[in-house]
Amino acid sequence: MEKTKKERRCLKCTEVLGDVHASRKFCTPSVNEKDGTINNCKDDYHNAKKKTLRDLAKNVVKFHLGNFKAIDYFFGLGKLVVSTVELEGLGFKASYNFGKRVDPKTNEALVFYLGFLLRGNDKNKLKIEKHEYKF
Numbered sequence: 001m002e003k004t005k006k007e008r009r010c011l012k013c014t015e016v017l018g019d020v021h022a023s024r025k026f027c028t029p030s031v032n033e034k035d036g037t038i039n040n041c042k043d044d045y046h047n048a049k050k051k052t053l054r055d056l057a058k059n060v061v062k063f064h065l066g067n068f069k070a071i072d073y074f075f076g077l078g079k080l081v082v083s084t085v086e087l088e089g090l091g092f093k094a095s096y097n098f099g100k101r102v103d104p105k106t107n108e109a110l111v112f113y114l115g116f117l118l119r120g121n122d123k124n125k126l127k128i129e130k131h132e133y134k135f
């Protein structure tokens with residue numbers, strides 16, 4: 001019985017790879033004759049995967065910076081007790097935080113954000129405190 005050899009294709013552009021080394025997964029890099037750029041399916045494939053992760057990280061940073069700016073605005077005004085409605089008016093998104101705890105001494109909720117924490121159990125009276133993470 002004859003073994004059928006599975007046709008292997010480039011993971012990026014799906015071109016048939018032909019008779020190259022069995023572990024090869026991508027086309028051989030080549031120069032694009034139209035504009036002189038280099039076609040490199042291996043780099044393109046991996047860069048596309050990294051881009052997805054980079055874009056996700058950018059969005060996470062964007063939300064944390066937005067929350068920082070909203071809290072910092074009130075902190076800068078010396079208004080140290082705020083409501084979530086006031087914060088949300090500046091684009092604050094409460095779900096983007098760095099964790100929640102309950103202060104065992106006062107039984108108040110502590111929600112950590114970039115550079116600050118919000119203290120309190122009443123959404124209309126949250127106390128702003130500076131907080132620094134040690135990375």
Ligand SMILES: [Zn+2]
Binds near residue numbers: 014015027
């Ligand atoms: Zn390819």
